[in-house]
Amino acid sequence: MPNPQLEAEVKRRRTFAIISHPDAGKTTLTEKLLLYGGAIHLAGTVKARKAARHATSDWMEIEKQRGISVTSSVLQFDYAGCRVNILDTPGHQDFSEDTYRTLLAADSAVMLIDAAKGVEEQTKKLFWVCRQRRIPVFTFVNKLDRHGRSPFDLMDEIEKLLGIRSYPINWPVGMDGDYYGVYNRESEQVELFDTLGDHGQKKAGSRIFSLDDPALKAEIGVACYENLLHDIELLDLAGDSFDMQRIAAGELTPMYFGSAMTNFGVRPFLESFLALAPAPSYRLAGEELIDPLCDSFSAFVFKIQANMNPAHRDRIAFLRICSGMFEKGMSVVHRTSGKTIRLSQPQQFLAQDRVIVEEAYPGDIIGVFDPGIFGIGDTLSSPDFPVTFSDFPVFPPELFARVQPKDSMKRKQFVKGMEQLAQEGTVQIFSQPDTGMESYVAGAIGQLQFEVLEHRLRFEYNAEILMHSLPYTAIRWLVGKKEDLARLKHLENALYVHDRYDRPVLLVANEWALNWLVDRNPDVQFLTAPPNGTIVK
Numbered sequence: 452m453p454n455p456q457l458e459a460e461v462k463r464r465r466t467f468a469i470i471s472h473p474d475a476g477k478t479t480l481t482e483k484l485l486l487y488g489g490a491i492h493l494a495g496t497v498k499a500r501k502a503a504r505h506a507t508s509d510w511m512e513i514e515k516q517r518g519i520s521v522t523s524s525v526l527q528f529d530y531a532g533c534r535v536n537i538l539d540t541p542g543h544q545d546f547s548e549d550t551y552r553t554l555l556a557a558d559s560a561v562m563l564i565d566a567a568k569g570v571e572e573q574t575k576k577l578f579w580v581c582r583q584r585r586i587p588v589f590t591f592v593n594k595l596d597r598h599g600r601s602p603f604d605l606m607d608e609i610e611k612l613l614g615i616r617s618y619p620i621n622w623p624v625g626m627d628g629d630y631y632g633v634y635n636r637e638s639e640q641v642e643l644f645d646t647l648g649d650h651g652q653k654k655a656g657s658r659i660f661s662l663d664d665p666a667l668k669a670e671i672g673v674a675c676y677e678n679l680l681h682d683i684e685l686l687d688l689a690g691d692s693f694d695m696q697r698i699a700a701g702e703l704t705p706m707y708f709g710s711a712m713t714n715f716g717v718r719p720f721l722e723s724f725l726a727l728a729p730a731p732s733y734r735l736a737g738e739e740l741i742d743p744l745c746d747s748f749s750a751f752v753f754k755i756q757a758n759m760n761p762a763h764r765d766r767i768a769f770l771r772i773c774s775g776m777f778e779k780g781m782s783v784v785h786r787t788s789g790k791t792i793r794l795s796q797p798q799q800f801l802a803q804d805r806v807i808v809e810e811a812y813p814g815d816i817i818g819v820f821d822p823g824i825f826g827i828g829d830t831l832s833s834p835d836f837p838v839t840f841s842d843f844p845v846f847p848p849e850l851f852a853r854v855q856p857k858d859s860m861k862r863k864q865f866v867k868g869m870e871q872l873a874q875e876g877t878v879q880i881f882s883q884p885d886t887g888m889e890s891y892v893a894g895a896i897g898q899l900q901f902e903v904l905e906h907r908l909r910f911e912y913n914a915e916i917l918m919h920s921l922p923y924t925a926i927r928w929l930v931g932k933k934e935d936l937a938r939l940k941h942l943e944n945a946l947y948v949h950d951r952y953d954r955p956v957l958l959v960a961n962e963w964a965l966n967w968l969v970d971r972n973p974d975v976q977f978l979t980a981p982p983n984g985t986i987v988k
């Protein structure tokens with residue numbers, strides 16, 4: 452018998468992430484959703500803090516941006532009976548592992564597209580992660596207040612580049628980049644928005660007309676009206692029909708138009724999105740599907756943020772709750788180590804403030820103090836519920852560098868920093884067994900990760916490092932007998948290392964060298980992801 456309170460709470464949760472290319476307007480839209488959700492009363496504060504952060508350089512002054520990057524990681528508010536959890540994602544092009552991981556905690560995604568630029572590089576990559584996870588993607592075409600591409604053009608591009616058809620829920624009213632409102636295809640009404648010229652600090656006023664109201668024609672002009680009728684007809688005739696199943700399977704994207712800056716289209720988007728977006732559902736743990744309504748608690752760590760408060764050197768692990776009810780002070784088992792942990796000071800993030808949470812439900816994100824044993828992807832669950840969430844992706848690094856402490860007296864801080872930052876996922880680390888070398892090999896996807904590593908080791912762990920890049924570009928996890936693996940230990944074009952879990956790994960200079968090794972070692976498996984890992988390209 453499902454617990455009725457749990458059922459009601461799960462049903463009203465909407466946990467989603469906004470995915471976009473930098474500058475498409477994610478910060479602005481997030482802030483406007485908070486404005487409409489009543490979590491803030493005047494837009495401009497989040498944005499202002501972001502601007503201040505930019506002034507101090509994006510990633511290098513990391514401790515300075517902690518405030519915003521943490522509080523904006525998870526934002527919660529209530530709207531129309533729903534409990535909304537927005538997972539904001541760092542938008543930097545070169546450092547997107549964090550973003551990918553955040554998507555694992557989301558039940559749906561909002562793909563934000565700049566109307567003038569269309570589908571951009573970063574959006575494509577993030578979209579593929581959503582597709583792989585089969586989560587529904589909703590599209591918001593932004594910046595309609597200025598000249599952009601034709602909506603039909605954008606629909607075509609989405610299909611061509613992302614392989615997904617779109618279903619416009621609403622349609623912009625106006626012509627050639629001069630838009631005044633949106634037409635809702637379901638209610639057959641047009642909503643015209645007032646432009647206040649204050650960059651949308653306050654909610655936009657609007658007036659609603661039915662499509663056949665002569666006042667509408669008078670308001671927007673005959674040409675614009677005719678154009679709208681023509682577009683609607685074309686959509687109805689040639690477009691896809693609304694199909695909730697295809698949306699849920701990530702095969703059709705509901706599409707909205709608006710301007711996060713002037714607030715036009717924001718409220719209609721929010722309302723429709725909350726009505727259509729899925730509540731938390733089943734999650735795969737090994738072979739088993741975990742029902743969110745199951746009485747036992749389970750959650751996984753999708754993000755770890757260390758040293759949020761430099762005075763306390765604390766580490767916060769962000770958990771996505773997957774099943775059961777969470778209560779403050781409850782004891783859970785950390786499945787990787789088998790240790791029982793009491794979650795005594797869980798925190799939640801309400802707009803820009805942190806609050807202690809008394810209870811939370813599937814779909815919610817809570818931050819808990821990490822006693823130093825949590826890793827990304829780890830499962831925490833009730834003692835009588837031994838599950839392990841397994842579909843956590845592994846990102847094969849493409850850049851490698853040898854890292855060692857500048858001052859060998861600081862070795863202790865260095866090791867602690869490397870281990871902790873690797874747990875957080877700043878870089879991946881590897882060690883060279885049997886060589887006794889006082890160094891690690893760090894692996895990254897983008898160069899910026901190395902810069903972040905260096906900076907954080909210096910400022911948070913007081914350990915300066917020497918870093919030399921290594922000429923390897925590919926990584927393979929090895930499975931084979933000891934004597935077969937031993938042959939791979941001292942090669943010229945490859946480096947034999949162990950990953951953090953002591954699994955043997957080979958770093959290889961190039962494809963050619965790799966193929967050569969694969970051919971000559973038929974008894975060894977060369978895996979692109981660690982055994983049990985899901986690879987993300």
Ligand code: G4P
Pocket residue numbers: 471472473474475476477478479480498542593594595596597709710711712713
């Ligand atoms: P991001 O988080 O996706 O990187 O984007 P962000 O919201 O910071 O927006 C990037 C730029 O796009 C900002 O301009 C922002 O004002 C602008 N923008 C966002 N939404 C809209 C929109 O609907 N219409 C128009 N015309 N512009 C929009 P900026 O010049 O970088 O900053 P600011 O001086 O405006 O603060």
